[in-house]
Amino acid sequence: MPQVKPRTLSGFMELLPAPQQQLERMLNVLRETYALYGFTPLDTPLLESAEVLLAKGGGETEKQIYRFQKGDSDLALRFDLTVPLAKYVAQHYGELSFPFRRYQIGKVYRGERAQRGRFREFYQADIDIIGDGKLSILNEAEIPAIIYQTFSRLGLKRFQIRVNNRKILNGFYAMLHLEGYASDIMRIVDKLDKVGQDKLGLMLAEEPYINEDAAGEILEFILIRGSNAEVLARLEDYRGQNALFDEGLDELRAVTEHLAAFGVPEENFAVDLTIARGLDYYTGTVYETALLDHPEIGSVCSGGRYDNLAGYYIDKPLPGVGISIGVTRLFYVLGEQGLLNPALPTAPADVLVLPMTEDLAPAVRLATELRAAGVRTQLYTEQKKFKAKMAYADKLAIPYALFLGEDELAGNVVACKDMTTGVQTTLSVPETISLIRAGLREKNRGAIILEQSNKGE
Amino acid sequence: MPQVKPRTLSGFMELLPAPQQQLERMLNVLRETYALYGFTPLDTPLLESAEVLLAKGGGETEKQIYRFQKGDSDLALRFDLTVPLAKYVAQHYGELSFPFRRYQIGKVYRGERAQRGRFREFYQADIDIIGDGKLSILNEAEIPAIIYQTFSRLGLKRFQIRVNNRKILNGFYAMLHLEGYASDIMRIVDKLDKVGQDKLGLMLAEEPYINEDAAGEILEFILIRGSNAEVLARLEDYRGQNALFDEGLDELRAVTEHLAAFGVPEENFAVDLTIARGLDYYTGTVYETALLDHPEIGSVCSGGRYDNLAGYYIDKPLPGVGISIGVTRLFYVLGEQGLLNPALPTAPADVLVLPMTEDLAPAVRLATELRAAGVRTQLYTEQKKFKAKMAYADKLAIPYALFLGEDELAGNVVACKDMTTGVQTTLSVPETISLIRAGLREKNRGAIILEQSNKGE
Numbered sequence: 001m002p003q004v005k006p007r008t009l010s011g012f013m014e015l016l017p018a019p020q021q022q023l024e025r026m027l028n029v030l031r032e033t034y035a036l037y038g039f040t041p042l043d044t045p046l047l048e049s050a051e052v053l054l055a056k057g058g059g060e061t062e063k064q065i066y067r068f069q070k071g072d073s074d075l076a077l078r079f080d081l082t083v084p085l086a087k088y089v090a091q092h093y094g095e096l097s098f099p100f101r102r103y104q105i106g107k108v109y110r111g112e113r114a115q116r117g118r119f120r121e122f123y124q125a126d127i128d129i130i131g132d133g134k135l136s137i138l139n140e141a142e143i144p145a146i147i148y149q150t151f152s153r154l155g156l157k158r159f160q161i162r163v164n165n166r167k168i169l170n171g172f173y174a175m176l177h178l179e180g181y182a183s184d185i186m187r188i189v190d191k192l193d194k195v196g197q198d199k200l201g202l203m204l205a206e207e208p209y210i211n212e213d214a215a216g217e218i219l220e221f222i223l224i225r226g227s228n229a230e231v232l233a234r235l236e237d238y239r240g241q242n243a244l245f246d247e248g249l250d251e252l253r254a255v256t257e258h259l260a261a262f263g264v265p266e267e268n269f270a271v272d273l274t275i276a277r278g279l280d281y282y283t284g285t286v287y288e289t290a291l292l293d294h295p296e297i298g299s300v301c302s303g304g305r306y307d308n309l310a311g312y313y314i315d316k317p318l319p320g321v322g323i324s325i326g327v328t329r330l331f332y333v334l335g336e337q338g339l340l341n342p343a344l345p346t347a348p349a350d351v352l353v354l355p356m357t358e359d360l361a362p363a364v365r366l367a368t369e370l371r372a373a374g375v376r377t378q379l380y381t382e383q384k385k386f387k388a389k390m391a392y393a394d395k396l397a398i399p400y401a402l403f404l405g406e407d408e409l410a411g412n413v414v415a416c417k418d419m420t421t422g423v424q425t426t427l428s429v430p431e432t433i434s435l436i437r438a439g440l441r442e443k444n445r446g447a448i449i450l451e452q453s454n455k456g457e
Numbered sequence: 458m459p460q461v462k463p464r465t466l467s468g469f470m471e472l473l474p475a476p477q478q479q480l481e482r483m484l485n486v487l488r489e490t491y492a493l494y495g496f497t498p499l500d501t502p503l504l505e506s507a508e509v510l511l512a513k514g515g516g517e518t519e520k521q522i523y524r525f526q527k528g529d530s531d532l533a534l535r536f537d538l539t540v541p542l543a544k545y546v547a548q549h550y551g552e553l554s555f556p557f558r559r560y561q562i563g564k565v566y567r568g569e570r571a572q573r574g575r576f577r578e579f580y581q582a583d584i585d586i587i588g589d590g591k592l593s594i595l596n597e598a599e600i601p602a603i604i605y606q607t608f609s610r611l612g613l614k615r616f617q618i619r620v621n622n623r624k625i626l627n628g629f630y631a632m633l634h635l636e637g638y639a640s641d642i643m644r645i646v647d648k649l650d651k652v653g654q655d656k657l658g659l660m661l662a663e664e665p666y667i668n669e670d671a672a673g674e675i676l677e678f679i680l681i682r683g684s685n686a687e688v689l690a691r692l693e694d695y696r697g698q699n700a701l702f703d704e705g706l707d708e709l710r711a712v713t714e715h716l717a718a719f720g721v722p723e724e725n726f727a728v729d730l731t732i733a734r735g736l737d738y739y740t741g742t743v744y745e746t747a748l749l750d751h752p753e754i755g756s757v758c759s760g761g762r763y764d765n766l767a768g769y770y771i772d773k774p775l776p777g778v779g780i781s782i783g784v785t786r787l788f789y790v791l792g793e794q795g796l797l798n799p800a801l802p803t804a805p806a807d808v809l810v811l812p813m814t815e816d817l818a819p820a821v822r823l824a825t826e827l828r829a830a831g832v833r834t835q836l837y838t839e840q841k842k843f844k845a846k847m848a849y850a851d852k853l854a855i856p857y858a859l860f861l862g863e864d865e866l867a868g869n870v871v872a873c874k875d876m877t878t879g880v881q882t883t884l885s886v887p888e889t890i891s892l893i894r895a896g897l898r899e900k901n902r903g904a905i906i907l908e909q910s911n912k913g914e
Contacts, residue, residue, distance in 0.1 A: 004512035006548040006770040009530070012502040014545070016552055017559070024498050036828045038806035038835030041481050045469040045578050046503060046564065047523075047534075055461035066504075066532075068525030070568055073466070075523075077504075088471070091463040095473055097852045099839060101805055102474070107503065111527055121502050131839070138817060138838040145825070261821035263829070313463040348497035348558055360595060364718035368602070371493045372720070378495030381595040382556060382588070395554045 011112070011120030013328055018346035018397070023331050025344065025448050026154065027105060030125045030325065033150045034103035037142070039127050042102045044084040046109075050076040052087055055312040064110040077109035081126045082309075082322070089130055090313035098132035099139065105327070117336070119328050128322030130309055135319045137254045140285040140305050143323055144255070144269055145262035147289055147301050150325070155341065155447025158292040159300075161264070162272040165252045165285050166304070169276060171245025172221060172238065176214045185210070186276035189222055193274075193295070197223060222273050228256045231271040248284070255285055283307045287323055293452055297333050301325045334449060341450045345443050347398045349378040351436060354389055356405035363404050366414065366429065370402075373433050375440075393419055399443060400436050468569065468577030470785055475803035475854070480788050482801065482905050483611065484562060487582045487782065490607045491560035494599070496584050499559045501541040503566075507533040510540055512769040521567040534566035538583045539766075539779070546587055547770035555589035556596065562784070574793070576785050585779030587766055592776045597742040597762050598712045600780055601726055602719035604746055604758050607782070612798065612904025615749040616757075618721070619729035622709045622742050623761070626733060628702025629678060629695065633671045642667070643733035646679055650731075650752070654680060679730050685713045688728040705741070712742055740764045744780055750909060754790050758782045791906060798907045802900050804855045806835040808893060811846055813862035820861050823871065823886065827859075830890050832897075850876055856900060857893050 008014045015023060031041070050067050053076045066077040078084050081104045089100060105125040112118050127146065129139045144161045151159050173182040188207070192200050197219060204215040224234045235249050252271065259269055277286040284305030291297055303323030310318050334340050351370055355363030363379060370377040378398070380389055393401050403415040408426070416432045417424045418439065425435060465471045472480060488498070507524050510533045523534040535541050538561045546557060562582040569575050584603065586596045601618045608616050630639040645664070649657050654676060661672040681691045692706050709728065716726055734743040741762035748754050760780030767775050791797050808827055812820030820836060827834040835855070837846055850858050860872040865883065873889045874881045875896065882892065 003769055004509055006544040006767070007506065007509060008502060008544075008548065009504060009506060009532070012504065014501055016549060017497040017499070020498060020500060023500070035833050036831070038809075038833055040474040040805035041477060042474070043477060043480070044471055045465060047466060047469065047566070047578060049464065049466060052461055052464060066525075066527055068523075068527075070523055070525075075466070087463040087465075091465065092473060097849055101835065109504070121504060134839070136838040136840070138821075138836065142836065149828075258818060258821045261818045261825060263825045310463070312460055349495035352495075361715060361718045364595075364715045368718060368720045371606070374493070376492050376495055378558065379595065379599065381593040382591070383593070392554055 009120070010114045011118065013119055013121065013332070017348065019335065019340075021346040021348075022335075022340055022344070022448065023327075026327065026331060027123070027125075029153050029448065030105060030150060030327070031103070033146070033153055034125075034127050036149070037101075037127075037146050039101045039103040042085070042088065042104045043106065044078070044081075044088055044104070046078055046107065047075050048078060048084065048087070050074040052313075053078060053083055056083065061110070064112055066109045066111055078106075079110050080108050081106060081124050081324070082128075085126070085128055085130075086310035086318075087313060089318060090310040090316075093314060093316065098130060099135060100130045101127070102130075103127045117329065117332055119332070122326060122328035125325040125327050126322060128309075128320050130318050130320040133317050133319075135321070137251055138258070140251065140321050141255045141258050142262065143285070143287060143303070143321060144259065144264050147287065147323060148262075148264045148268055150301070151289065155449035156291070156451060158451055159268060160290050160292055161269050161301075162275050162288045162290060162299075163252070163255060163269070163285060164271065164273055164275040165248040165255075166276070166282055167244050167248025167284060168235070168252060168273070169248075171242040171248055174244065175238070175241050176217060178209065178214065181207075181209050183280070185218065187278075189218070189274055190276060192222065224273055228259075228266065228269065228271055231273075232256065251284055277302060277304050281306045281308070285321065294333075294337060297330075300330050339449050339451065341446050341448055343443070343446050344448065345397070345399060345440070347396050348376070349396075349398050350376045350440055351378070351400045351402055352389075352393045352398045353377060353379045353402045353404070355379075355381060356403055357409065362409055366402065366404055369429060370433065373437075375433060375436055399439065402432070466577070467571045468575065470576055470578065470789070474805065476792065476797075478803040478805075479792075479797055479801070479905065480784075483784065483788060484580070484582070486610050486905065487562060487607060487784070488560070490603070490610055491582075491584050493606070494558075494584075494603050496558045496560040499542070499545065499561045500563065501535070501538075501545055501561070503534055503564065504532050505535060505541065505544070507531040509544055509770075510535060513540065518567070521569055523566045523568055535563075536567050537565050538563060538581050538781070539585075542583070542585055542587075543767035543775075544770060546775060547767040547773075550771060550773065555587060556592060557587045558584070559587075560584045574786065574789055576789070579783060579785035582782040582784050583779060585766075585777050587775055587777040590774050590776075592778070594708055594711045595715070597708065597778050598715050599719065600742070600744060600760070600778060601712070601716065601721050604744065604780060605719075605721045605725055607758070608746065612906035613748070613908060615908055616725060617747050617749055618726050618758075619732050619745045619747060619756075620709070620712060620726070620742060621728065621730055621732040622705040622712075623733070623739055624701050624705025624741060625692070625709060625730070626705075628699040628705055631701065632695070632698050633674060635666065635671065638664075638666050640737065642675065644735075646675070646731055647733060647735075649679065681730055685716075685723065685726065685728055688730075689713065708741055734759060734761050738763045738765070742778065751790075751794060754787075754794075757787050796906050796908065798903050798905055800900070800903050801905065802854070802856060802897070804853050805833070806853075806855050807833045807897055808835070808857045808859055809846075809850045809855045810834060810836045810859045810861070812836075812838060813860055814866065819866055823859065823861055826886060827890065830894075832890060832893055856896065859889070 061079050065079050108124050147161050170182050173179050201219045204210050275288050282304035286304035288299035289301035305321040307319045309320050353363050353367045367377045367379045401417045408414050413426050414432050415426050518536050565581050604618050627639050630636050658676050661667050732745050739761035743761035745756035746758035762778040764776045766777050810824045824834045824836045858874045865871050870883050871889050872883045
């Protein structure tokens, strides 16, 4: 009778109920944190006209896009949340107030080569602040605070927000008369972690347009390390040679100036002159975020400042700054690394109510009372042996089982079994609800992500 | 310079920030209510293999589907959440615990003819309870409680959950020896509201397979009205003539029996023998939900009991019961009818902080403190005239503006303007936070939907 094998497309994440609850928790933290910083949620269509979506023209992304005809329409699934934002802001320009701060958490589609840990459908969680013509530098300074809060609320401590400024890089290469090669050099510099500084020096010197002195200068520059104050002091030595560089340095000072007031600890932040971000449209501050114990994961939150969000849709300068978290990949990697806190509840319900009498009305009333008190309740009325019912609660990890038999009804009480400890209480319904609520508070207290270093805590 | 006109596809809802906030509120109420009843959230891919998605075979839906080739793959966008659920349960059968209770709120795609109020991309909000072989009737009895809670929490009072049972209908038509025509007759009976009972009697009698007596019997049957007890008593008169009818009547009794214990008032519930639901796969209880002051909207929440969720994927009987809310259409219609409460906050932030000093550090610290207290805060540092800043807060309907000038800093206080009343206070930061929190509680107290009848309240 069954004719078709049920299957999910390769590269499409489909989770079982327990991990799905973990992902929902993570998405909720992102929503709440973004909202705290005054970003409004947007929800744009997943399908757009291909002409609109590809207005900027494509490169690598264009090959990966899901594009198709439906009737006369040439359609495409969105491949990021930035192009739909640009379209939205251009289309609704007259109805929006600027600075326009939006967050969007949604799925995007890229037909990448299928491989482990690579997804064709994945969540991005983006925030952007768009100005109308101008945008205060303080918005760029606020971004590290948002990144810090987001990852702290997820439970992380050992992470570092790494910041650079494209004007500093472009200005520096202009000092060396290498402005035409800035992008190429940044691509080489990006390999520093992989090849080490000696090899990198050789690689730079091998380029026909870089002489030996310049290679040395570049290496010295990108290896500037130290506290924020130390790095800024070293950068001051280059001041006065190039206007763009000086502007970038002023911006970098402004971004680092208020870190403490924004609540970002110095150890979670670093100026890093090797950060460039691949995308050509970044023009000022750029951000990456590294998990210090997991460098192999790469940046978990990146972005930057751009001057022109929507030039291909509208004749208005719309500068902005934004960051993006690749949630699906982050969730997958955290799971693989065993970093998702297994102690947090993943059950569909807080309580399983098990009627022990023929008449189900008292159990129904109890469930109604629990739900009115905000306790997620499942009423279990299937005809099964007691052992099978308890196995059901166990398998779903439902934290409490409530029993209502003749004795309990006569005594106006309810029996409550804590499924974790095995301890059973027999108390009034209000007392039982208090007990369950206190227990749930305790169980929900932990962080979503548990670092190796605090696992033993 | 701009080359492409930014536009959104016809039939795709894209909201401005304020209505988007209203929709988010509505979706949150759905999530919270569904979770209270022990349903776990699922999130399946929007894209599936066309072979899998169309396993059941298509009819009308197949023509509307977004289907396309990508490389060697024949793909389709999901057109409902039921087929992906069937696939999920069949695919993960061995890893799930039954009864399996899931909710899913997600977008689905149907290439319908574009017309006002019809959407090609729209949210469905579904719950289903799936049994393994068997499923207690109490699950069917619980559904009206969930519908009642959902719409009550959205703010509605004047709605009615209408319930029938397909076994009663099929059994009744079998009594008249019309079992082969049950579906055809139900399609005619469905027109009762539109054409009235006299016309319906004529339409029934016109059918070649219905004689005059039978037409009279059908009309009498579907016109049975009254309280639940009265309708059930009238139905008892038919008992003993058909086993299926009697089974359906027992089920209907079971569904109505615990309504009070489930917290569903009698006035929000009615047995309605004209309800049949078009889909052939419903086999027992069926549900519709009507807004009493807006019959033109049609059913806003429908569903029923089915015997075989996933027969085309797996050789296991998987009975279930489920309901679905077409959220996008509901939201659109409520907006058109002016039923969305305009008093609820839609601003991206609760507070706009306006620094009045050269040094921004105190304002940054204030914003950090507000956010730590859970107040959604935007720091406004653009170089604009004071009037433009206030116009920004006004246009976004941000409820509070905080000013921090030399005087406030010297006095260790902050000036807070309630943008609704115009009242300005100058208090310490903790006092101001308390004041804002109390104000926000008040502003967020209202319901999402305001019926005409309680608009004056």
